[in-house]
Amino acid sequence: MATDRALARRRFLARIGAAGTLLTLSGCTKLSQKPWVANLLGEVEKLTLRAQRLFAGSHALAPEYAEADIAPDFRANGTQDPASDAYSAHVANGFADWRITVSGLVEHPLSLSLAALKALPSRTQITRHDCVEGWSCIGKWTGVPLATVLAAAKVRPQARYVVFHCADNMAAAGDVPQFYYESLDLLEATHPQTILAYELNGAPLPVKNGAPVRLRAERQLGYKMAKYINGIELVTDLSGIAGGRGGYWEDQGYSWYAGI
Amino acid sequence: MPSWQRIFGLAPPGPVIVVRRHAVVTRIAHWVNAVCLLVLLMSGLQIFNAHPALYLGEASEFTRPVLAMTAWEGPDGLKGYTWIGQHRINTTGLLGVSNVEGVATPRGFPAWATLPAPQWLAMGRLWHFAAAWLFAVNGLLFALWAVWRGHLRRDLLPTRRDLKALPHTVIEHLKLRFPKGDAARRYNSLQKLSYLIVIFGLGPLVLATGLTMSPTMDAAFPQLLWLFGGRQTARTIHFLCAFSFFGFFLVHIVMVVLSGAWNNLKSMITGRYVIEDNHGD
Known part of the structure; x- marks a missing residue:
């Protein structure tokens, strides 16, 4: 009978539909483990970058806040203390011997002490820190615009990215060291609010927030803002550094572009 | 009935x-939208789980969330609580604490509701933003067509x-x-x-x-x-x-x-x- 056939067909289609839905959902988890899927989804990052640059350009400023908005305790995330012997020795003598090198594709490689950095013109900004996890915290940062330091080192025309090398080792004890690192392109690196910060809320940067110097890139998420910086390197491309994706968290699968 | x-x-x-x-435009837009919303919801819950608390204002006042899911190790095991303001509800098994491969684990929403199932913020974000672009473009095209x-x-x-x-x-x-x-x-x-x-x-x-x-x-x-x-x-x-x-x-x-x-x-x-x-x- 036609009705029986129709009924059977409908049952069959309903089962296909139900199975399809279940497969899709558990399938998405399975798919997530395939590198080509992550790469394909990651292509969207380029679209997001282009769209956001179209609106924000190179100079749109992140909102700045009032003193009253500052959080009493600025939440620290990631490494709270690099705790290596070398780092602890620097903490003990107030970072008097700390050096930040500027190397790679520059005309004048630099090695800056904390005092030399503080002697440069500074910028103070009360900004909102947005963590990739979803929370926000407001703090007052003082530091040297990265553009000033880059100008002093005279960036070569081939340079496209600024890489920040850090003193915190992310690898487990006994494993091959994996130091935290991050990178920005030159547009974001020379943004007026991108600073090498050495003060938080008017006091020297605490250890948990990245002493003695951390990056502030106010249009980006927190993981871009490397702490415990001891080296700045200008490069043409990022593939030769560590996992090759431009940062410690990027090497773990996070997007390089972190404006969203 | x-x-x-x-x-x-x-x-x-x-x-x-x-x-x-x-x-035909309505039909295509409908199904594209249905898939997008499913992926957006589940990957959104994955992202939420990275910090399962909501606040009011510019920044997070960590001691005063309007909604939070927490885990607490009590004398009789791990308990999951959902806080709405100061009001606490025991949601063990569903919110705050749920089973991951048979083990009670602190997490906001349970693994069966998130994409991907395990705690994996980076991948949740990739799915979310890919689906968000499709959702926005599909919605915009449909709206323009509906007006035009x-x-x-x-x-x-x-x-x-x-x-x-x-x-x-x-x-x-x-x-x-x-x-x-x-x-x-x-x-x-x-x-x-x-x-x-x-x-x-x-x-x-x-x-x-x-x-x-x-x-x-x-x-x-x-x-x-x-x-x-x-x-x-x-x-x-x-x-x-x-x-x-x-x-x-x-x-x-x-x-x-x-x-x-x-x-x-x-x-x-x-x-x-x-x-x-x-x-x-």
């Missing part, structure tokens, strides 16, 4: 006519008669009695209003609050922060939007099933919809 024959659309009581119900080709004016904007009939339509829906015959050719007033609110209200709102969470968008359009009362408030509204979509989805599914699952489903695939021919009466 509708009989099961009615639900499956197997035994139309009398003569029927087949009408063209949904344009008169779908909005003809089928979605309620007429004065619709608005007058609204109380009656609400009562009829509550009694699970749905329009038949010629009346079923058009969307009824409740359908019109809910589709309008979802497409032109909830859709743009969920997009705008999502973009307000982006620090670069806040630099480009600081008005967004002013509009929503700060980034954390925007995040809270975004969460509420997601669950409004989910609530719409549940009611939508119930309505689709009760008013003739097969006929409705078929009409959203082929465009053809069967109505009772009441002209002979």
